[in-house]
Amino acid sequence: MSMFRKKRLFTILIGIIILVALIGFSLKDRANLSTGEQFVSDVIGMAQNVISIPIKYVTNIFSNVDDIRNTYDENQVLREKLAEYKGLIYEVQEIKEENEELRSLVDKADSLRAYNPIHATVTARSPERWIEQVTINKGELAGVKENMAVITADGMVGKIQSASQLTSTVQLLTGFDEFNRISATISRDEGNDIFGLIEEYDKETDSLLFKIIEESDKELKEGELVVSSGMGGIFPAGLPIGTVKEVIPDQYGLTRTALVEPAANMYEINHVVVVERLIDGEEGEEE
Structure with a gap:
């Protein structure tokens, strides 16, 4: 082996020994780092900071985008749930009002012991004749006949104008004229009743005209209840018509x-009762 190769091998061996010594020295538990170690540590730390800052920035951007997307999805779900909740509230309110109305109608029908109540629902109302007539879903097959009285829980709303097999047309009190009369009375104690006729509806005063047919000095008072007298033989007695204004x-x-202000609201009619008298009465109009 030549002298040059021996020197080269010796140099490599010395380098390995020094490297192992440095590694062993660096692994020792020391309170202070050497200058070289501090330099290397600082360089590595700066490089990590330089690299980590843009990585964290990009990561935060993607994280914020995901958060925004999740928030949007959650808001959509909450809006849908809120809409469903509102719909349920409205539906429950409508069912509650309908139940109260139907319960009132049942109570009203129970009080008409001498009559046969036929429950019906309003199915149509013509805009051209809004305050004159409505269509109900009961007809001759259900026992509905012409001139039968029609009431709600509040009072009388009109009479059957015409009846087909499955449906009927109700002429409202607000569509009455001089050819449609109802025998009516104001009931008082001790036989001081006042009798008259509901002759027609006056659009100017928004009132029914109750003409007193007996000569009497009895004074009518505001708020007194006018009911059907049953004397015409068609309408049953005791159906509320309205109050004196x-x-x-x-x-x-x-x-x-x-x-007379009508007892029932003619503009909001949903459920009605057609009243069939069980006692045979006269045919034709009330006179």
């Missing part, structure tokens, strides 16, 4: 006419 004497002072 005002009394108007004619120009000669011989007769008096009372303005």
Whole structure:
């Protein structure tokens, strides 16, 4: 072996020994690092910071995008749930009102012991004749006939104008004229009842005209209840028609006419009862 190779091998061996010594020295538990170790540590730390900052920035961007997407999805779900909740509230409220209305109608029907109540629902209302008539879902097959009284839980709303097999048309009190009359009375104690006729509906005063047919000095009072008398033989007795608003004497002072506010709301009619008298009555219009 040549001298040059021996020197080279010796140099490599010395380098390995020094490297092992340095490694062993660096692994020792020491309170202070050497200058070289501090330099290497600082360089590595700076490099890590330089690399980690953009990585964290990009990671935060993607994380924020995911958060925004999740928040949007959650908001969509919450909106749908809120809409469903509101819909349920409205549905429950409508069912509650409908149940109260039907319960009132059942109570009203139970009080008509001498009559046969036929429950029906309003299915149509023409805009052209909104305050004059409605269509119900019961007809002749259910026992509905012309001129039968029609009521709600609040009172009378009209009479059957025409009946087909499955449906019927109700003429509302607000569509009554001088050819449609109802025998009516104001019931009082001790036989002081006042009798008259509901003759027509006055659009100017939004009232039914109750013409008193007996000469009497009995004074009518505001708020007194006007009910059907049953004397015409078609409408049953005791059906609420309305309350007295005002009394108007004619120009000669011989007769008096009372303005009567209808007991039932003619603009909101959903469920009705058609009242069939069990006692045979006269055919034709009320007179």
